[in-house]
Amino acid sequence: MANIEPIRVAVTGAAGQIGYSLLFRIASGDMLGKDQPVILQLLEVTPALKALEGVVMELRDCAFPLLTDIVTSDDPNVAFKDADYALLVGAMPRKAGMERGDLLSANGGIFKPQGEALNKVASRGVKVLVVGNPANTNALIAQQNAPDLDPGQFTAMVRLDHNRAVSQLAEKTGKPVTSIQNLTIWGNHSSTQYPDLSQTTVDGKPALDLVDRNWYETEYIPTVAKRGAAIIAARGASSAASAASAAIDHMHDWALGTADGQWVSMGIPSDGSYGIPEGLIYGFPVKCANGKYEIVQGLDVSDFSRGKMDATAQELQEERDEVRKLGLVK
Numbered sequence: 456m457a458n459i460e461p462i463r464v465a466v467t468g469a470a471g472q473i474g475y476s477l478l479f480r481i482a483s484g485d486m487l488g489k490d491q492p493v494i495l496q497l498l499e500v501t502p503a504l505k506a507l508e509g510v511v512m513e514l515r516d517c518a519f520p521l522l523t524d525i526v527t528s529d530d531p532n533v534a535f536k537d538a539d540y541a542l543l544v545g546a547m548p549r550k551a552g553m554e555r556g557d558l559l560s561a562n563g564g565i566f567k568p569q570g571e572a573l574n575k576v577a578s579r580g581v582k583v584l585v586v587g588n589p590a591n592t593n594a595l596i597a598q599q600n601a602p603d604l605d606p607g608q609f610t611a612m613v614r615l616d617h618n619r620a621v622s623q624l625a626e627k628t629g630k631p632v633t634s635i636q637n638l639t640i641w642g643n644h645s646s647t648q649y650p651d652l653s654q655t656t657v658d659g660k661p662a663l664d665l666v667d668r669n670w671y672e673t674e675y676i677p678t679v680a681k682r683g684a685a686i687i688a689a690r691g692a693s694s695a696a697s698a699a700s701a702a703i704d705h706m707h708d709w710a711l712g713t714a715d716g717q718w719v720s721m722g723i724p725s726d727g728s729y730g731i732p733e734g735l736i737y738g739f740p741v742k743c744a745n746g747k748y749e750i751v752q753g754l755d756v757s758d759f760s761r762g763k764m765d766a767t768a769q770e771l772q773e774e775r776d777e778v779r780k781l782g783l784v785k
């Protein structure tokens with residue numbers, strides 16, 4: 456372990472609820488491996504730096520063997536300096552009664568300067584995950600303001616939706632989550648997302664042979680798509696530990712690869728696959744190896760799926776138009 460160079464991981468919104476779970480998981484090796492030392496580079500707004508100091512005290516008190524150093528700052532040019540991974544969490548969460556897209560004008564402005572700072576100071580191979588909502592369009596804003604980086608380095612989190620979808624299906628079929636494979640979240644991290652079971656297997660059997668079609672269309676899909684709102688209604692605050700866990704899963708699989716033959720869902724720039732307009736940051740089925748992701752190609756798309764996939768793409772186009780008007784993307 457002593458001979459492995461530490462990896463720099465930047466996290467924004469580090470004193471927030473998600474940060475409080477995420478940082479400890481990164482420092483314990485859950486994201487990049489149990490033998491990979493890390494340096495945490497934490498960004499917060501100036502008024503939250505005091506609270507962040509307390510989080511840093513707690514991180515130090517854990518005496519994590521892999522945690523080599525901690526940097527804190529309210530300047531993205533410091534926090535993103537030479538970062539190999541950047542998890543952009545810092546943004547306002549929605550309240551009951553809001554859609555995530557309602558946060559666009561409040562949060563969109565955060566991601567332009569952060570994209571510019573990543574462009575200027577991050578490692579040229581930085582892998583970026585946007586968690587702050589609306590995650591897909593915020594990822595687009597950061598990406599468009601980082602012209603010297605490859606657009607594919609910017610991704611958005613639909614992994615929480617993916618994990619929710621796996622868990623709901625496991626519960627319905629009475630099978631363990633590990634029996635479920637090849638599930639996809641297409642599109643936006645919003646209530647238009649499409650949790651698609653058409654290719655999914657449970658213990659090798661087609662999932663749609665095991666559940667009622669009416670349940671799938673009228674209960675399962677809306678339950679997964681509206682789970683974030685259900686958590687806000689129950690907890691009085693948006694999901695945090697599960698969101699952090701999904702962020703760990705997303706980065707872990709991107710960095711270290713997906714399990715043999717299996718795929719996961721990631722929000723990535725569309726290359727036009729499956730007829731999704733190029734450039735939108737859209738949830739796709741992907742396999743990862745050697746630090747790269749690749750869209751799973753050649754899947755059959757039914758008329759039902761086509762309608763759902765196009766509707767969520769349409770919403771992302773509308774969000775893109777809105778941020779264009781705000782001058783946040785070209």
Ligand SMILES: NC(=O)c1ccc[n+]([C@@H]2O[C@H](COP(=O)([O-])OP(=O)(O)OC[C@H]3O[C@@H](n4cnc5c(N)ncnc54)[C@H](O)[C@@H]3O)[C@@H](O)[C@H]2O)c1
Nearest residue numbers: 468470471472473499545546547548586587588612615698
């Ligand atoms: N994509 C997903 O699946 C998913 C899941 C859960 C939550 N979220 C989103 O993640 C975001 C954070 O959620 P939370 O519960 O941790 O919120 P929170 O309010 O507890 O924490 C957000 C933190 O971000 C900080 N912050 C605000 N602007 C910043 C900036 N410009 N730079 C750095 N830090 C900044 C705040 O000071 C605060 O400490 C919200 O937008 C929420 O909706 C996304």
Ligand SMILES: O=C(O)C[C@H](O)C(=O)O
Nearest residue numbers: 549555588683684693694
């Ligand atoms: O729903 C929210 O606003 C928070 C988060 O995006 C979630 O899905 O839990």
